[in-house]
Amino acid sequence: MGLTALTIMTASNMMGSGVFMLPSSLAQIGSISIWGWALTFCGVLVLALTFAKTNQISPCQGGVIAHIGLTFGPYIGLQTTLYYWLATWIGNCALLISGVGYLAFFFPILHHPLYAAGTCIAILWLFVALGLQGARVVGYAQIFTGSCMLAVVLGIGVLGWFHFDAHLYMRSYNVTQQNSHHAILSAAAISLWGFLGIESASVSSAQAINPKRNIPLATILGLTLAALSYVSSSNVIMGILPHSQLIDSTSPFADTARTLWGTTAGECVSALAIIACLGAMPGWQILQTEVPRAAAEAGLFPRLFAATNRHGVAYKGLVCTACLMTGVILLTISPNLEQQFRTIIVLAISASLIPYAFAALSLPVTMVAKKLNRGRQFTLYSCLSLLGLAFVTTALLGAGTQPLFWGIILQMVTIPLYLLYVMRQQTPPQSVTPPCLMSDRCAGHRSFIAVSVDPDAVSKE
Incomplete structure (x- = not known):
C-alpha cells in the first residue's frame, strides 16, 4: 500500500471504529463533550508524533x-502485544455492531438482538474471506469505502451547520448530574475510542511501500482528516436532533439526514454509512494479524500466528481471531444496541491504553540506545513522550473503574503466559549430529569439531 491507501486506512480505521455511533454515546454526557474532543485530539496528536518518530528512527515489522x-524486553512485549491484539479484535466487534445498527434502518427486524448478532457474525466471516486475499485487495477496498465514509461524515458535518440550533445544543450541555471537570474527562475517555487505530500505518509497515517516508505522513494526515470530521459532525448532530432521540438512536447520521432532507436522504446516508463502517473491517483485520504475527516470529505468541498464505496474510491468526469475535458478539448480546456498543468499547479501551503508554515511553529509550540523546530534538520528543503518558493516564482515570478492573485482569493473565514462553525458551534442543562431522567440505567449522569432539578420538581418526 502507498501513501494514499495508508492515509485512508488510518483515517478509516479510526472513523470506522467510532464516528457512526459516537454521537449517541456522547449524548449520554451532553454537548460539553466538545471539550473532551479537544483534550483527546491534543493527546492523540502527541502520541501520533511519537509513533511517527519511533517508526522513522527504528522501523520494524509490527510497528510501534x-x-x-x-525496547523493554520480552515480558512487557508479550503483555502489550496481548493487550493490543485483544483491543483490535474486540474493537472490530463494535465496528460490526455499528454497521448492523445502520442496516436496521432498512431491515427493522435487525433491532431484535438475536437477528442482529447473527447478521454480525455472517458479515464477519464474509470479511475474513476478503482479508485472506491480501493487502493489495484490502487497500483498494479501503479507498472506496473510505470515500463513502467521507461523503457521509463531511456531508452532515458541513451542510448540517445551515440547520444548526444553538439553543437545542446548549439545552443538553451537561446531562451527567456531575461537575464539568468529571464530564469532560468522561467524554475524553469515550472519544478516545474514535481515535483507536492511530498506529494503523505503523503496524502495517510490512505491507507498505517506502514505509520510512509514507508511514509518518499517513499517520499525521489520517489523524487530521479524522479529527476534523469527528468534531464537525458530532457537534452539529447535537444541535439538530433532540437529546431524547439522539441518546437512543442506533443510526444518528441517518436520522439526522432524514430530519433535514427527508426519508430518501436518510436511506442514502444509511447505505453509505453501512459501506463505510463495515468497509473499515479489512484494515482492522491487518492490524489484528500483523501484531501477533510479529510476536509469533519473536517467539512470544504461538507459531500458528506466523503462518501465512500465498498472499502474505497470516491466515491462521485471522481465522482464530474471527472465532473469538464470534464468541464476544454472542456473549454481549443486549436488547439495547447502543448499550452493547458501549460495553464492547470499554473492553477495547481497557486493552489499548497500556500499549499506548509503553509505545510513548519507548521513543526516548530508543533515542538513548541509538545515541541520539543530544540537542533540542531529544528534549522535545522526551517531553512529548511524557505528555503522551500523562494523557493515557488521564484517559484511563476518566474511563472509570471498569477499564482499570479489566486492565488488572489482563495483566494477571500475562503472567502464566510469560511462564510458558520462558519454559519454551529453556527447552534444550534435540541432540543431533553436527553436519560438519558428516562431511569434509565444511572447512569453516573445524574449530567447532575441535571443541565438540574428544581430541583423542580426533587424533586416532
Whole structure:
C-alpha cells in the first residue's frame, strides 16, 4: 500500500471504529463533550508524533507495538502485544455492531438482538474471506469505502451547520448530574475510542511501500482528516436532533439526514454509512494479524500466528481471531444496541491504553540506545513522550473503574503466559549430529569439531 491507501486506512480505521455511533454515546454526557474532543485530539496528536518518530528512527515489522518488546524486553512485549491484539479484535466487534445498527434502518427486524448478532457474525466471516486475499485487495477496498465514509461524515458535518440550533445544543450541555471537570474527562475517555487505530500505518509497515517516508505522513494526515470530521459532525448532530432521540438512536447520521432532507436522504446516508463502517473491517483485520504475527516470529505468541498464505496474510491468526469475535458478539448480546456498543468499547479501551503508554515511553529509550540523546530534538520528543503518558493516564482515570478492573485482569493473565514462553525458551534442543562431522567440505567449522569432539578420538581418526 502507498501513501494514499495508508492515509485512508488510518483515517478509516479510526472513523470506522467510532464516528457512526459516537454521537449517541456522547449524548449520554451532553454537548460539553466538545471539550473532551479537544483534550483527546491534543493527546492523540502527541502520541501520533511519537509513533511517527519511533517508526522513522527504528522501523520494524509490527510497528510501534512490536517495537515495545525490543525496547523493554520480552515480558512487557508479550503483555502489550496481548493487550493490543485483544483491543483490535474486540474493537472490530463494535465496528460490526455499528454497521448492523445502520442496516436496521432498512431491515427493522435487525433491532431484535438475536437477528442482529447473527447478521454480525455472517458479515464477519464474509470479511475474513476478503482479508485472506491480501493487502493489495484490502487497500483498494479501503479507498472506496473510505470515500463513502467521507461523503457521509463531511456531508452532515458541513451542510448540517445551515440547520444548526444553538439553543437545542446548549439545552443538553451537561446531562451527567456531575461537575464539568468529571464530564469532560468522561467524554475524553469515550472519544478516545474514535481515535483507536492511530498506529494503523505503523503496524502495517510490512505491507507498505517506502514505509520510512509514507508511514509518518499517513499517520499525521489520517489523524487530521479524522479529527476534523469527528468534531464537525458530532457537534452539529447535537444541535439538530433532540437529546431524547439522539441518546437512543442506533443510526444518528441517518436520522439526522432524514430530519433535514427527508426519508430518501436518510436511506442514502444509511447505505453509505453501512459501506463505510463495515468497509473499515479489512484494515482492522491487518492490524489484528500483523501484531501477533510479529510476536509469533519473536517467539512470544504461538507459531500458528506466523503462518501465512500465498498472499502474505497470516491466515491462521485471522481465522482464530474471527472465532473469538464470534464468541464476544454472542456473549454481549443486549436488547439495547447502543448499550452493547458501549460495553464492547470499554473492553477495547481497557486493552489499548497500556500499549499506548509503553509505545510513548519507548521513543526516548530508543533515542538513548541509538545515541541520539543530544540537542533540542531529544528534549522535545522526551517531553512529548511524557505528555503522551500523562494523557493515557488521564484517559484511563476518566474511563472509570471498569477499564482499570479489566486492565488488572489482563495483566494477571500475562503472567502464566510469560511462564510458558520462558519454559519454551529453556527447552534444550534435540541432540543431533553436527553436519560438519558428516562431511569434509565444511572447512569453516573445524574449530567447532575441535571443541565438540574428544581430541583423542580426533587424533586416532
